Amino acid sequence: MRPLDGLRAEHEKILAFLDETENTRDAEEFVRVLDFVRRFVEANHHGKEERALFSRMAADPFLHGMADALHQDHELGNALIAEIENALREHADLAVISDAFATYARYLRHHIARENTMIFEAVEAVLDERTAAEMLVEFDQIEKEALALR
Numbered sequence: 001m002r003p004l005d006g007l008r009a010e011h012e013k014i015l016a017f018l019d020e021t022e023n024t025r026d027a028e029e030f031v032r033v034l035d036f037v038r039r040f041v042e043a044n045h046h047g048k049e050e051r052a053l054f055s056r057m058a059a060d061p062f063l064h065g066m067a068d069a070l071h072q073d074h075e076l077g078n079a080l081i082a083e084i085e086n087a088l089r090e091h092a093d094l095a096v097i098s099d100a101f102a103t104y105a106r107y108l109r110h111h112i113a114r115e116n117t118m119i120f121e122a123v124e125a126v127l128d129e130r131t132a133a134e135m136l137v138e139f140d141q142i143e144k145e146a147l148a149l150r
């Protein structure tokens with residue numbers, strides 16, 4: 001098993017979730033979709049990447065540029081989610097909310113593809129066993145915190 005396989009498995013879960021929810025046309029359903037996005041994608045998955053992975057990449061001369069780019073991607077995702085939340089709060093037309101969610105889904109698929117195909121293998125190529133083990137402990141801790149959020 002490779003150290004980042006847990007994150008890869010989360011990518012699969014997120015992609016399946018996007019496939020399932022992409023055609024949502026109901027405001028209450030969007031509230032549940034956003035809850036999963038905030039909890040599982042943002043706090044849990046991006047929390048692990050930001051706090052345990054990018055922080056280590058930032059210390060490596062070859063990987064730090066990649067970490068910066070991924071961090072910017074996450075900020076873009078946050079802004080797109082805030083747009084959907086605002087639209088929901090203001091009871092915007094469902095077509096507006098659906099369009100905003102479609103934009104977010106497109107962004108997230110692209111971001112995941114970037115991590116899967118370009119980044120994770122480059123990180124694993126330089127990761128030593130001790131650092132990988134530390135990272136897995138941190139992942140568990142972040143997941144516990146994120147999934148306990150209310």
Ligand SMILES: [Fe+2]
Nearest residue numbers: 046049070115
């Ligand atoms: Fe990410």
Ligand SMILES: [Fe+2]
Nearest residue numbers: 045049112115
């Ligand atoms: Fe990711």
